Amino acid sequence: MSTNNSSTHYNMVIDISAEGDVLEEITNMESTFYKQGYQAGYEHGQLHGLFEGRELGKEKAWELWEEIGYYEGWAGTYVELLGGKVMEGEGGGRKGKDARTLNHAQILLSLISTFPRTNPSQPSRPPSEIQPNPTATNASSEVDLASLISNIRARYKLLCSSLNVKPRLHVAQIVEVDPSSGAGTGQSKNASIDGGIEGPVKGVDTRQLRF
Numbered sequence: 194m195s196t197n198n199s200s201t202h203y204n205m206v207i208d209i210s211a212e213g214d215v216l217e218e219i220t221n222m223e224s225t226f227y228k229q230g231y232q233a234g235y236e237h238g239q240l241h242g243l244f245e246g247r248e249l250g251k252e253k254a255w256e257l258w259e260e261i262g263y264y265e266g267w268a269g270t271y272v273e274l275l276g277g278k279v280m281e282g283e284g285g286g287r288k289g290k291d292a293r294t295l296n297h298a299q300i301l302l303s304l305i306s307t308f309p310r311t312n313p314s315q316p317s318r319p320p321s322e323i324q325p326n327p328t329a330t331n332a333s334s335e336v337d338l339a340s341l342i343s344n345i346r347a348r349y350k351l352l353c354s355s356l357n358v359k360p361r362l363h364v365a366q367i368v369e370v371d372p373s374s375g376a377g378t379g380q381s382k383n384a385s386i387d388g389g390i391e392g393p394v395k396g397v398d399t400r401q402l403r404f
Contacts, residue, residue: 250312253365253366256365256366257342257365259365260363260364260365261305261308261342261345263361264301264305264345264346264349265301265302265305267349267352268298268299268301268302268305268349268352269298269302271294271295271298271352271356272295272298272299272302275291275294275295275298276295278291279291279292279295290355293355294352294355294356297348297351297352297355298352300348301345301348301349301352304341304344304345304348305345307336307341308336308341308345309336309338346364349361
């Protein structure tokens with residue numbers, strides 16, 4: 194008889210414990226689903242962000258280097274053409290102008306040579322797994338890409354002015370992102386101006402025109 198009583202008491206304890214687990218699951222159901230949904234969404238978004246960022250990076254890198262390569266070829270051509278004339282003193286009254294043009298071309302090539310050819314950014318990994326790179330430069334020595342591109346374009350325009358030729362109109366657009374917005378992609382400053390305008394007037398803000 195005592196054996197049956199102990200068995201019944203044991204079964205009651207198990208039933209009460211199971212009932213308590215079910216009630217706890219029901220109480221925390223919303224929190225559990227929220228955590229599961231957040232984790233699944235975060236992993237999915239991280240994967241898509243990686244793919245989209247990679248494609249955007251390749252697209253913008255191609256546009257930038259197509260522009261920079263054009264400037265480099267342009268400047269290199271005139272360095273070859275004018276270098277010998279300036280050294281030999283040919284050209285008569287044009288010697289001073291050729292020397293200034295050659296100087297602009299050489300400075301342009303010098304600026305282009307400092308344009309970064311590698312991406313120093315770290316891959317997306319937890320901070321604990323990132324090992325310090327002994328060859329990496331300090332933050333103070335990092336290249337200001339936007340400023341460097343602006344200087345290259347300005348020097349290219351000076352070179353074109355000294356040659357009395359029209360500069361190239363098409364330039365690559367740099368995507369800018371507001372860090373506080375959390376957006377993965379940005380819009381260039383001139384996007385609203387350039388849209389729908391082709392030809393010599395590309396880049397003109399039509400909102401400023403008055404007829």
